[in-house]
Amino acid sequence: MLRDPSTKYRPFPPIDLPDRQWPSRTITQPPRWLSTDLRDGNQALIDPMDAEKKTRFFDLLVRVGLKEIEVGFPAAGATEFDFISGLVTSDRVPDDVAIQVLTQSRRDLIETSFASLDGAHSAIVHLYNAVSPAWRRIVFGMTRDEVRGIAIDGAKVLRDEAAKRPHTKWQFEYSPETFSTAELDFSVEVCAAVMDILRPTPQTPIILNLPATVECATPNVYADQIEWFARHIPNRDSVVISLHTHNDRGTGVAAAELGMMAGADRVEGCLLGNGERTGNCDLVTIALNMYTQGIDPRLDLSDIDDVVKTVNYCTNIPIHPRTPYAGDLVFTAFSGSHQDAIKKGFAAQDARNDDYWEVPYLPIDPADLGRSYEAVIRVNSQSGKGGVAWVIEQDKGLKLPKRLQADFSRHVQALADETSRELNAADIWARFESTYLPRERDRFVLRDYEESGTAGQRVFVGNVAVDGEERSISGRGNGLISGVIAAIAGSTGSVLDVIDYNEHAIGHGADAQAAAYVECRTPDGRTIFGVGLDTDIATASVRAVLSAANRA
Numbered sequence: 001m002l003r004d005p006s007t008k009y010r011p012f013p014p015i016d017l018p019d020r021q022w023p024s025r026t027i028t029q030p031p032r033w034l035s036t037d038l039r040d041g042n043q044a045l046i047d048p049m050d051a052e053k054k055t056r057f058f059d060l061l062v063r064v065g066l067k068e069i070e071v072g073f074p075a076a077g078a079t080e081f082d083f084i085s086g087l088v089t090s091d092r093v094p095d096d097v098a099i100q101v102l103t104q105s106r107r108d109l110i111e112t113s114f115a116s117l118d119g120a121h122s123a124i125v126h127l128y129n130a131v132s133p134a135w136r137r138i139v140f141g142m143t144r145d146e147v148r149g150i151a152i153d154g155a156k157v158l159r160d161e162a163a164k165r166p167h168t169k170w171q172f173e174y175s176p177e178t179f180s181t182a183e184l185d186f187s188v189e190v191c192a193a194v195m196d197i198l199r200p201t202p203q204t205p206i207i208l209n210l211p212a213t214v215e216c217a218t219p220n221v222y223a224d225q226i227e228w229f230a231r232h233i234p235n236r237d238s239v240v241i242s243l244h245t246h247n248d249r250g251t252g253v254a255a256a257e258l259g260m261m262a263g264a265d266r267v268e269g270c271l272l273g274n275g276e277r278t279g280n281c282d283l284v285t286i287a288l289n290m291y292t293q294g295i296d297p298r299l300d301l302s303d304i305d306d307v308v309k310t311v312n313y314c315t316n317i318p319i320h321p322r323t324p325y326a327g328d329l330v331f332t333a334f335s336g337s338h339q340d341a342i343k344k345g346f347a348a349q350d351a352r353n354d355d356y357w358e359v360p361y362l363p364i365d366p367a368d369l370g371r372s373y374e375a376v377i378r379v380n381s382q383s384g385k386g387g388v389a390w391v392i393e394q395d396k397g398l399k400l401p402k403r404l405q406a407d408f409s410r411h412v413q414a415l416a417d418e419t420s421r422e423l424n425a426a427d428i429w430a431r432f433e434s435t436y437l438p439r440e441r442d443r444f445v446l447r448d449y450e451e452s453g454t455a456g457q458r459v460f461v462g463n464v465a466v467d468g469e470e471r472s473i474s475g476r477g478n479g480l481i482s483g484v485i486a487a488i489a490g491s492t493g494s495v496l497d498v499i500d501y502n503e504h505a506i507g508h509g510a511d512a513q514a515a516a517y518v519e520c521r522t523p524d525g526r527t528i529f530g531v532g533l534d535t536d537i538a539t540a541s542v543r544a545v546l547s548a549a550n551r552a
């Protein structure tokens with residue numbers, strides 16, 4: 001890298017728009033969406049999609065609710081042409097969906113594009129040519145007038161080809177490609193010239209698509225450009241202003257959002273941000289950003305895993321696990337303090353009377369996207385007691401008391417450090433069982449027991465294997481637990497002091513189980529926890545005390 005990059009790179013000049021309005025606006029309704037997955041997305045793939053993949057992707061876009069779908073570049077070759085003309089004559093395109101095709105502004109390519117749409121009930125023909133100084137100079141070697149001429153000539157062919165096919169409901173879209181690096185007055189001039197040919201009306205507006213073909217500035221600059229354009233384009237009521245952002249600086253989504261605030265009506269992009277170079281803006285992110293502001297984006301993303309799976313299959317591009325809303329890890333917390341807050345958040349959410357979502361660290365309810373809660377908290381060496389307790393509760397229904405959570409978390413931490421990997425629910429349960437639940441080699445193994453006596457004077461008599469020897473042990477207390485403590489003291493001389501006891505049911509009806517937890521203090525001052533599980537709550541409590549005795 002250069003010590004002084006200013007010798008190689010020039011800063012992007014700001015837009016002169018001192019009375020800009022967009023910064024104080026908010027997004028209050030969804031735009032018209034256009035998916036360009038099958039065009040800008042497809043042209044950016046190492047292996048462009050074949051007809052089977054394009055069809056599968058098209059069906060996904062319809063399922064998600066896209067009403068405008070750019071299906072390809074018909075003049076690119078036979079694969080594209082055949083797919084598009086096949087689609088047009090199939091019954092795959094719902095009545096309320098308009099398919100769109102892209103063409104350079106060259107007569108033969110435009111004619112081929114119209115031919116691919118023969119028989120369509122509704123279609124958008126999208127014409128483009130680059131307008132910015134670098135492209136004029138480097139790509140076309142043309143003056144402004146000549147470049148405007150390319151657009152005008154193409155628009156005339158569009159008009160004439162459409163007139164030959166009156167049974168299709170045509171819409172026209174024009175993109176001054178490289179809009180974001182062009183002089184604004186020239187973009188308006190070229191678009192106005194195209195409008196003069198195509199004569200849009202408020203009933204049959206033209207779509208003027210203003211691409212950040214290459215993202216070269218901060219997103220506020222793009223918003224300024226959109227607001228400037230919207231103020232200066234003639235017959236604004238006959239124009240649908242459309243955005244088409246790329247992500248070269250990582251702000252394709254932000255630019256589209258600010259562009260909407262600046263007055264745009266429509267957004268083009270790809271699901272999960274596929275597209276040339278760093279991608280087009282990600283329609284999933286923009287839509288769900290809106291959703292989390294309480295706005296219906298009119299795209300159905302309730303099965304986000306279906307979207308991810310299909311896009312991945314068709315593009316052969318895996319999505320990053322941290323992709324907003326859709327990545328594998330975006331609803332997952334590994335770190336202790338996040339897990340603790342999320343666990344408390346879910347509990348508070350359940351307890352509240354309103355439906356408003358307020359769970360720390362989770363900007364959206366994963367269930368709204370078809371994601372399950374089980375995967376929200378995952379355990380590794382960064383995890384804390386809250387996360388471990390969550391996994392045990394979700395997996396086994398055990399609601400561990402707080403101090404037991406801390407005790408068990410230390411065992412899980414040791415396991416995570418030993419294994420240096422993520423621990424799954426089975427690993428955690430195995431460690432719980434080996435730590436607290438009975439094993440044949442334990443010092444005390446309960447066979448069966450009886451309880452008798454009057455209220456306040458209970459007698460426990462248990463058949464218990466003590467150090468491998470089958471014995472009958474008994475003890476008296478004011479309740480069952482103190483009777484068991486006394487029986488243990490009688491056989492070992494060691495007296496445990498029970499300082500806390502909790503119990504709860506797991507599940508309902510005939511399959512219900514009971515869980516009991518004791519926290520005991522040993523004569524030498526140590527704190528020991530015991531856990532008992534049984535179909536019977538009294539037996540669970542006996543098991544819990546013996547569990548503590550074994551661990552003492």
Ligand SMILES: CC(=O)SCCNC(=O)CCNC(=O)[C@H](O)C(C)(C)COP(=O)(O)OP(=O)(O)OC[C@H]1O[C@@H](n2cnc3c(N)ncnc32)[C@H](O)[C@@H]1OP(=O)(O)O
Binds near residue numbers: 075139
């Ligand atoms: C920003 C975008 O994403 S735009 C979409 C880009 N997508 C694609 O290009 C995918 C499909 N394209 C293709 O398959 C091919 O490029 C085709 C079939 C369209 C054209 O192929 P070819 O004519 O063989 O080659 P190529 O694309 O290189 O054409 C370049 C010529 O078109 C001219 N040209 C480029 N864009 C345009 C345009 N929008 N309108 C008119 N002429 C244009 C160039 O100036 C160049 O002219 P020159 O040959 O006189 O120098």
Ligand SMILES: CC(C)C(=O)C(=O)O
Binds near residue numbers: 128175177209211246
């Ligand atoms: C054709 C246009 C809209 C384009 O894809 C771009 O400029 O990125």
